[in-house]
Amino acid sequence: MWGRSMVGRQVPDAGARRTRWRGRALAGAIVALAMVGAACGGGEDAGSSGGSESTEPAEIVPGGEITYALEAESSGGFCFPDAQLAASGMIVTRAIYDFLVVPSEEEPGYAPYLLESLEQNDDATVWTLKLREGIKFHDGTELDSTLLKNNIDSWLGRYPNRVSLFLPFVLEQVDTVEIVDDLTVQITTKVPWVQFPPFLYGGARLGIMAQSQLDDPDNCDKELVGTGPFMFEEWVVNDRLSAVRNPDYWVTDGDGAELPYLDRITFRPVPDAQTRVNGLLSGEYDVIMTSGAEATEQLDAEAANGNVSLTQTLKNAEVAALMFNEGRPPFDDEVARRAAATALDREEYRNVVTFGLFETASGPFAPDAPCYLEDAGFPEYDPAEARRLVEDYEQRTGQPLEFSYLHGNSPADTRAAQFVAGYFEEAGMKVNLQTREQATLIAEALGTEWDMIAFRNFPGGAPDGNYPWWYSTSPVNFPKMDDPVIDQLMDQGRSEPDRDKALAIYEEVNRELNARVHYLWLDWTQWTIATRPDVAGVMGPTLPSG
Secondary structure, eight states: OOOOOOOOOOOOOTTOOEEEESSSOGGGGGGGOEEEOTTTOSSSOTTOOOSSOOSSOTTEEOOOEEEEEESSOOTTOSOGGGOOOOHHHHHHHHHHOOOSEEEOSSTTSEEESSEEEEEEOTTSOEEEEEEOTTOBOTTSOBOOHHHHHHHHHHHTTOSTTOOOSSHHHHTTTEEEEEEEETTEEEEEESSOOTTOHHHHHTTTTOOOOOHHHHTOTTTTTTSOOOSSSEEEEEEETTTEEEEEEOTTOSOBOTTSOBSOOOSEEEEEEOOOHHHHHHHHHHTSOSEEEEOOHHHHHHHHHHHHTTSOEEEEEOTTOOEEEEEEOTTSTTTTSHHHHHHHHHHOOHHHHHHHHSTTOSOBOSSSSOTTSTTOOSOOOOOOOOHHHHHHHHHHHHHHHSSOOEEEEEEESSHHHHHHHHHHHHHHHHTTOEEEEEEEOHHHHHHHHHSSSOSEEEEEEOOSSSGGGGHHHHOTTOTTOTTOOOOHHHHHHHHHHHHOOOHHHHHHHHHHHHHHHHHTTOEEEEEEOOEEEEEOTTEEOTTOOOOTTO
């Protein structure tokens, strides 16, 4: 098993209360969020040269409640076998559920959480999962190996009356799941699977559910029962999801104090980034998330004045891209994809749309992530070449290069789409802009009736995690791309035990994605979590493993 160390650093910014993280995913914040005393602030002072946010302020005030404004609703619910969870949904799952493993700053990048240990045999085909003892679900039942096997079987599509939409493909190399004793399960894989641990986390999509939720045919998606720091209270779709403190949570902070600190947390879907910022500044919200440039610029200024605390990261960032539907015209034709790629001035997009805040992407792997390449061969901006390619396409097919372009319905998303469409039309393409609620874009992408979608995906870390997004036969290969070179490389990388050789394989994946123009990369996503100054603990506590 190989990974990459994730190390934190703070960038001094005079007057600003801000922490820039190169480390843990921000979705790990929930368990240690706390109100702090007026004399404490939200972390280290901005001028400090310390290496990380202080996750245990000197004067924590137990109790209280916060409202966390998310960028979207989770339209598919929270029954893990068939949930369609984007970033907002993942934050909610971290409040209600625990995971077998979680991201860690230490090698190999993931650490046991619900598991006491995770061991592999020499060729990474047999994995032994041992649970911690005495962990209880919110309904009072105990977590044991039988329930663990039932959860895993539900992911695999092997559990009665529980259908999984895409996890059976994601985990299709799992051969057998066997109970060893009351706390231990053994998984055997069909091939050596060196990077298997990240798939037990699934980007916060694989929380462990209680038997009562797993077996509920009607309410599995909305009656949430986990082992996490907060217990589900109610969910009013498109308004709020609230949860209350789990008094029997098994994790403590570094001083042995019980977690979580808060009595209640309420999540509210607020699709418009400006509304989230305004709500934070007015006190309506205590915590917000954003990856939008306009909101980030405003929050940077507010942090400089000491009005908010920021935690920001580009580590293992997702990439924002325009995704082509290669399953139908016009983008089943590589010439059409290349025409779009060469038509867009991506540096001008960076300057105008993201105010120069976000770095133009060279591929799916961000700087500091494994397999990043400064130059991965993406086509350069060339308007004359774009016009030539448009003419080539139209002459060969007898059809205009015309397509729909789906994007989020926020004002910022609309402005970005209009900017991009202007370049396409300048090159001779005809673009039909269509808006969608962000929560519906995943379901839309799973279908076939679209041409181009503005999308954000592919967080870094273990490159094998992108197997389901790019493999030709995957049900979540949204672009419907059929590239045998990608398939072969992804199969090789999955089973390669030598870290350097595996990295070289995934660097070739990076180049092949660009050589065939399977995506039009825009920028790497910088996430910002902004809080009121009296809220701290954004990066969460030290993991049980240390």
